[in-house]
Amino acid sequence: MFKEDYSIEKTAEILKLLGDKTRLTMLKILDKQTCCVCEFVEIFQVSQPSISQHLRKLKAAGLVSEERRGQWIFYSLHKANEYYPLIQQILLHLPNQEDKLLELEEKGTRVSCC
Amino acid sequence: MFKEDYSIEKTAEILKLLGDKTRLTMLKILDKQTCCVCEFVEIFQVSQPSISQHLRKLKAAGLVSEERRGQWIFYSLHKANEYYPLIQQILLHLPNQEDKLLELEEKGTRVSCC
DNA sequence: TTATTATATAACTATTTGCTTATATAGGTA
DNA sequence: TACCTATATAAGCAAATAGTTATATAATAA
Numbered sequence: 001m002f003k004e005d006y007s008i009e010k011t012a013e014i015l016k017l018l019g020d021k022t023r024l025t026m027l028k029i030l031d032k033q034t035c036c037v038c039e040f041v042e043i044f045q046v047s048q049p050s051i052s053q054h055l056r057k058l059k060a061a062g063l064v065s066e067e068r069r070g071q072w073i074f075y076s077l078h079k080a081n082e083y084y085p086l087i088q089q090i091l092l093h094l095p096n097q098e099d100k101l102l103e104l105e106e107k108g109t110r111v112s113c114c
Numbered sequence: 115m116f117k118e119d120y121s122i123e124k125t126a127e128i129l130k131l132l133g134d135k136t137r138l139t140m141l142k143i144l145d146k147q148t149c150c151v152c153e154f155v156e157i158f159q160v161s162q163p164s165i166s167q168h169l170r171k172l173k174a175a176g177l178v179s180e181e182r183r184g185q186w187i188f189y190s191l192h193k194a195n196e197y198y199p200l201i202q203q204i205l206l207h208l209p210n211q212e213d214k215l216l217e218l219e220e221k222g223t224r225v226s227c228c
Numbered sequence: 229t230t231a232t233t234a235t236a237t238a239a240c241t242a243t244t245t246g247c248t249t250a251t252a253t254a255g256g257t258a
Numbered sequence: 259t260a261c262c263t264a265t266a267t268a269a270g271c272a273a274a275t276a277g278t279t280a281t282a283t284a285a286t287a288a
Contacts (some may be wrong), residue, residue, distance in 0.1 A: 005209040008139050015204070016133030020246085021126040028122070037265060050247055052266055071255050072265050089203050090129070095119040111264095134276085151235060164277055166236055171230095185234050185285050 006086065010099050017061055018090060021052050022046070027077065027087065028097045030064060034076040035101065036111050063087065072111055075092050120200065128197050131175055132204060136160070137168050141191065141201065142211045148190040149215065150225050151179060157214050162194055178199065 018024050022044055029035055029043075040051045058064045065078040078084070086105055104110040132138050136158055143149055143157075154165045169189055172178045179192040192198070218224040 006207045007134055008142070008208055011204075011208060012133055012135040012138045014133075015129045015138070019126055019128075019130030019133040021123055022246090024126045024129065025122050038263090046246090047248065048265070049249085049267080053246075056266080068255090068265095073265065086204065086207055090125075090200065091201055093120045094122055094125060136276090152233090160276095161278065162235070163237080163279085168274075170236080182235095183286090187235065 004030075006083065011083075011086070014017040014061060014063070014086070017057060017063065018087070020054070023058060024094070025097060025100075026054065026058070027063065028091050028094050029100055030075060031088065031091050032096075032098055033101055034067075034074045036072040036074045038072070039101065039104060039109075039111055042104060042109055116184055120197065122205050124198070125197075128175060128177070128200070131177065132201070134168070137172060138205060138208070139211060139214075140168060140189075141177065142205050142208050143214055144191040145202070146190060146210075146212055148181075148188045149216055150186040150188045152186070153215065153218060153223075153225055163223070215221060 018027065025044075026035075026040060037048060037051055037055065040055075041048050044051065055064065055066075059066065059075075061083075062078055062081045063083070064075045066073050066075050068074075077087075079088075081087075101110060117150075120144050132141065137160075140149075140154060151162060151165050151169065154169075158165065169178065169180075173180065173189075174194045175197075176192055177197070178189045180187050180189050191201075193202075195201075215224060
């Protein structure tokens with residue numbers, strides 16, 4: 001009742017993606033909530049292109065998926081991904097990040113469209 | 115009965131270290147066997163300084179420990195490390211690498227001192 | 229002592245990375 | 259239509275990375 005092995009090469013690629021503070025935090029947030037680009041920009045206090053580039057990498061690896069709602073594009077963890085079991089195990093070790101979006105809600109800058 | 119959370123920052127650092135094919139394979143090997151620098155050189159077919167530099171990074175993070183035996187310095191996984199539970203979970207997903215040192219034994223280039 | 233072997237460190241280089249600013253694209257609204 | 263907002267992409271740059279060769283250090287053997 002145990003998973004297939006992952007290849008070392010592909011696993012190293014995935015871990016390199018997770019080996020960045022910003023992307024790792026993004027994934028931890030997305031494990032519980034969906035989030036759009038402009039919210040990430042406010043959370044991490046970096047430029048919008050920087051966030052888009054991180055998300056592009058995560059999407060290229062199949063780790064996140066996107067869904068457009070009006071002007072906004074919401075990202076979420078792609079839980080059907082082959083590597084999700086590994087990623088979830090890793091994320092379980094990390095402190096909850098739900099406060100990040102809660103702060104935006106309190107400031108009134110949470111995007112809540114639709 | 116569950117572990118403390120790791121910090122996002124330190125976890126990202128650890129994952130960045132694991133996010134390299136050579137280092138990830140090293141750790142998988144060291145999870146089961148001890149291995150010295152010259153054996154890694156033969157396994158990975160890269161220069162000796164390259165191997166030493168990878169091992170230095172892993173040692174600086176506390177992931178491996180070294181033990182000198184004569185001319186050789188044997189490395190092993192530092193299982194008392196705070197991050198070992200995380201690392202072991204990751205390594206469990208990877209294919210067994212014990213064939214690597216077995217090959218050296220068959221070629222007669224396995225170091226077996228002491 | 230000298231020579232040999234194993235490992236570490238220094239210096240260099242090419243590549244990759246993560247950010248920035250500027251610009252393009254796409255949807256919503258007046 | 260024109261304008262505004264959200265996002266993506268392009269281009270440029272400084273820092274980090276992973277390798278190399280050359281050299282230093284340490285243990286062993288002659």
